[in-house]
Amino acid sequence: MLLHAETKEIQETLASYCRNGRVPSINISRPDALKHYRRLIRNVITNTMEAAFPITYQWLDLNEWDQLIDEFMDEHDSQTPSVWKLPKEFAQYVISRNYQQLFDKPALNDLIRFEWCEVEIHTLEDVAEPDVVSLEFTADKKLQLNPYHQTLELQFPIHRLVANEAQLQKGNYFVFVYRELDTGKVRFLDISPLHVFLLKKINQHNISLADVLPDLCNVFKLRDVDVVNKHLSVFCRDMVDKKILIIT
Amino acid sequence: MKAQVGIGFRRDFADEFIDNPEFNPDFIELAPENWIGMGGYWKKKLDTVAEKYPITCHGLSLSIGSPDDLDMNFLKDVKDFLNRYDVKIYSEHLSFSKAANAHLYDLLPIPFRQDAVDHIAARISIVHDYLKRPLVIENVSYYTSVEAQMSELEFIQKVVAKSGCQLLLDVNNVYVNAFNHQYDAKAFISQLPLDNVAYIHMAGHEKVAPDLIIDTHGEAIIDPVYDLFDFTVQLLHPVPVLLERDFNIPETSELILEMERLKSIVKNRWEAGYAVTR
Numbered sequence: 001m002l003l004h005a006e007t008k009e010i011q012e013t014l015a016s017y018c019r020n021g022r023v024p025s026i027n028i029s030r031p032d033a034l035k036h037y038r039r040l041i042r043n044v045i046t047n048t049m050e051a052a053f054p055i056t057y058q059w060l061d062l063n064e065w066d067q068l069i070d071e072f073m074d075e076h077d078s079q080t081p082s083v084w085k086l087p088k089e090f091a092q093y094v095i096s097r098n099y100q101q102l103f104d105k106p107a108l109n110d111l112i113r114f115e116w117c118e119v120e121i122h123t124l125e126d127v128a129e130p131d132v133v134s135l136e137f138t139a140d141k142k143l144q145l146n147p148y149h150q151t152l153e154l155q156f157p158i159h160r161l162v163a164n165e166a167q168l169q170k171g172n173y174f175v176f177v178y179r180e181l182d183t184g185k186v187r188f189l190d191i192s193p194l195h196v197f198l199l200k201k202i203n204q205h206n207i208s209l210a211d212v213l214p215d216l217c218n219v220f221k222l223r224d225v226d227v228v229n230k231h232l233s234v235f236c237r238d239m240v241d242k243k244i245l246i247i248t
Numbered sequence: 249m250k251a252q253v254g255i256g257f258r259r260d261f262a263d264e265f266i267d268n269p270e271f272n273p274d275f276i277e278l279a280p281e282n283w284i285g286m287g288g289y290w291k292k293k294l295d296t297v298a299e300k301y302p303i304t305c306h307g308l309s310l311s312i313g314s315p316d317d318l319d320m321n322f323l324k325d326v327k328d329f330l331n332r333y334d335v336k337i338y339s340e341h342l343s344f345s346k347a348a349n350a351h352l353y354d355l356l357p358i359p360f361r362q363d364a365v366d367h368i369a370a371r372i373s374i375v376h377d378y379l380k381r382p383l384v385i386e387n388v389s390y391y392t393s394v395e396a397q398m399s400e401l402e403f404i405q406k407v408v409a410k411s412g413c414q415l416l417l418d419v420n421n422v423y424v425n426a427f428n429h430q431y432d433a434k435a436f437i438s439q440l441p442l443d444n445v446a447y448i449h450m451a452g453h454e455k456v457a458p459d460l461i462i463d464t465h466g467e468a469i470i471d472p473v474y475d476l477f478d479f480t481v482q483l484l485h486p487v488p489v490l491l492e493r494d495f496n497i498p499e500t501s502e503l504i505l506e507m508e509r510l511k512s513i514v515k516n517r518w519e520a521g522y523a524v525t526r
């Protein structure tokens with residue numbers, strides 16, 4: 001390598017100061033100006049995270065938020081060249097370090113996953129989108145799922161309630177997050193385990209409601225297939241209207 | 249050559265580029281990092297403006313001065329992006345923004361040393377060969393030098409001489425550095441390898457202390473920087489000029505006035521039959 005070990009170390013020392021604020025012992029011409037590098041980098045990080053996690057930012061105490069940002073900067077080696085993708089690494093960091101326990105905020109992981117999911121679906125790379133050939137749903141028509149979606153399984157209904165209230169209602173919640181094909185806007189739907197099963201099967205095999213029903217009734221131990229069919233037909237019709245399910 | 253004045257394309261005022269008939273930059277500049285891998289709503293906006301304006305790219309994360317290895321996966325994405333949008337000018341900063349396997353998302357000053365010159369020159373040629381287009385290198389603002397063994401001017405001269413790269417001359421950065429480190433901005437510019445200048449940046453800045461300016465791109469260009477620009481363009485052959493405005497975005501009418509002022513300066517110097525006086 002053409003760069004000498006000494007120069008490399010100087011650069012790493014400067015970078016390390018920017019991340020942890022511990023003043024380095026290197027020879028610099030303007031010691032008074034050094035702090036601006038750390039300040040500017042911290043601004044980039046906190047502004048990016050405030051924009052990606054506005055509800056989390058509001059919910060946490062300011063010192064909790066500052067702690068998250070400081071420790072993330074210090075401990076996490078940011079991998080993406082695109083700072084707008086960094087919230088994904090931040091979310092993983094917050095969850096893996098179990099800050100929800102540290103802050104005694106059990107809904108933190110759910111909230112941070114939910115907020116990142118919104119950004120992720122909004123910016124998901126474009127893929128070939130299925131042509132909408134019909135909006136007339138019938139149970140025998142083959143279906144395809146809107147490619148821009150994710151199903152979140154949450155412990156707390158943070159998508160419906162403010163986080164402090166959501167924390168009082170621990171349970172199992174499924175939220176279907178998707179991007180509207182026409183507008184690019186992200187929307188959320190509360191769905192049940194039955195719907196999760198159905199959508200997963202359709203996504204895997206591009207099959208009709210009728211194709212899924214026997215398996216679904218078997219798994220969920222439902223005997224009255226007609227009732228289930230009716231219930232899920234209403235659901236599917238709505239999903240077709242919203243272009244979440246696409247008749248192909 | 250007709251004087252070209254462009255402006256940075258940002259999400260904050262993306263619709264102005266599409267809908268405002270008064271707003272007609274000759275080209276737009278954007279950071280590929282802000283758009284690579286982006287789909288949906290913003291990708292549509294990008295494609296719409298790309299139909300309307302030529303695009304130049306000004307990167308943020310290549311980190312040409314980094315002690316870490318070049319990220320060839322990232323470079324592949326950049327190359328695909330430059331090809332997709334038919335980008336002729338791709339520039340990057342003479343700084344580093346990654347070290348010890350971590351991105352920092354800001355431009356840190358490289359130690360002005362010979363081994364750094366050699367390291368950077370070798371990397372410029374790798375990038376150049378890989379992208380099959382020149383990598384234009386920008387002089388950056390720096391707030392302190394770090395274990396320097398030569399001056400900033402020498403450092404830039406050596407990098408350009410050794411790599412043969414083109415230079416993005418950021419006039420505001422020269423002004424900021426001259427102020428912060430107390431040198432003569434005009435003398436500095438006069439001694440740059442001006443034949444290699446392929447592109448110019450102009451921007452505003454913020455004075456955070458009586459003796460310290462930070463290059464924020466968040467204010468209007470101040471008169472002394474316009475004066476320095478006027479001085480500079482007299483030494484140059486015509487090249488595209490870009491107005492950088494990243495924060496604190498004003499009314500579009502103000503940006504239009506700034507672009508018009510830049511344009512009138514370059515028209516006066518480059519289109520009125522003036523010879524290069526160098």
Ligand SMILES: [Fe+2]
Pocket residue numbers: 386418449492
């Ligand atoms: Fe610049």
